[in-house]
Amino acid sequence: MSLHKIWLVLKREYLTRVKSKSFIIITALTPLAFVAFMGIIVYISISETEVEKRIGILDETNVLVERLVELNETRYFDVSDQSVENLRSKVKAGDLDGYIILSDSVIEHSKSPTLVHGGSGGLSFLSAVRSDLREAVREERLTRQNVSEEIRDIFETRTGLEAVKLTEEGESEDNTVFASALGFVLGLLIFFGIFFYGALLMRSVIEEKTNRVLEVIASSVKPIELMFGKLFGVLSIALTQFGIWILFYTGLSIAAAPVAAMIVDAQMDSLPT
């Protein structure tokens, strides 16, 4: 293998790509797309909690609905005076997101009630409703059995868990969440990197085939040299692109630091002394 030839192939691959319009556009747009992507994720997670679903409770026991409304006023409504047909039409019309019929057997025999809803609830919504129901039913059963306050407190107990990391320097705050988030982001980058730069390499090979320049090249270069040249060329392109993004990001951070400091200072000044 001739390193010189690999170098020539690499240089051509690199220079023609880096000078191309598509490279400049992609380099400029990817951070924006990334920010937009993150923004969409944040927006979705925020908007999901904002929009509360409205569940009608047709209560035959006359005790559970109060507890449920107490738990979440905006989610549960007492509709015990309405007919099932009426509720169904309301769900279809979208006035209600769903309704639940609660009979005595829910309390007595732990029968699972049915949520009739217009779909698109999401898993977290269903589990929230389930836990609310559980709590209401449990409370009611405890009341019926005349259980003392002490024992009720035992049921109320929610033991948490604080994590602390032990290192050479001593104990420090656990950053498991941050580490897994970083892992996710890096994994995403590797995933897209393999897709994107793999496609770039493939396209470069296809280009030579369709331009029919391949036979001319093959009469001067071994296929393995051509392949290595292209591979390292694309690698250099990837490094350049990531380099630009990292520089851009650190530059932005450095530029943003004094601005942030100014804002903090201004806030400090306005604090009452």
Next chain:
Amino acid sequence: MAIINVNGISKSFGKTRAVNDVSFEVQKGRIFGLLGPNGAGKTTTIRMINYILTPDTGSIEINGIEASPETQKMIGYMPEERGLYKKMKVMDQLMYLTQLKGMNGQNAKEAINYWLDRFGATEWKKKEVSELSKGMSQKIQFIATIAHDPDIYIFDEPFSGLDPINSETLKEIIIELRDNGKTILFSTHRMEQVEQMCDDICLFNNGKAVLTGKLREIKGSFGENTINLEFDGDGSFLDKLKDVRINNRSTNFAEIRVLNDQNMQDILKLAMDHSEIHKFERIQPSLTDIFISTVGEDNIKKEEIK
């Protein structure tokens, strides 16, 4: 001295034997023509000489060195399917292709400038190939082939797709290269060009070299077995002739290839009975005729040449 020595090479693609035990030598400073119908194995042989493919059996030596990346530098190769990078500037492209052939940057630049100037293409330097016309890009392709000043030039079907003017230019350059002591090997199926240019030929058919040697000797070996006949009158007597093949027949002209050592005087007598003879000439067969008779059904000469 043989500059290209092809020694009993064979190449199969799957079950197809593209090239079957082919041997020939190309002498330095001569123009060597590879002829043969489509699919005869010419391009495969050329690719093996260029070390793009390697033969299954047999060996190829160039300047006494086994075909290798080293010998690739001695060869300027223009494939039949020509192509350049569409999005690259002419100068960058030529620099790239020439440097890949092992020339250093400075020499490559000088050589390219010389050839661009020679072809009147200096002002295209900064243009992308996609902006050039077909004729222009063919010139650039040609420069890419010859700029590294190799000893051997290999052109696969160089005249296909060229207009008559470019065709003529190419022919002149090939002859000029030969006069400068370079060796040229090209494949074609255009006989008139072979007849005008080639010193030696190798005729391919079905993956085999069926006829190899100096063009003049090959033509001579067929003897003066062809009649050029010009006549006036009814030409239907030509249909009555037996054991002949008539090439180039028109209303008052016929080129008659005489088979089976038939007496040509009998043909003349028959012709005189039916029409007025203007010219009766015994000549060597044309290359087209040799091509057809060697490749076609009547292979009378084949055994002798072997």
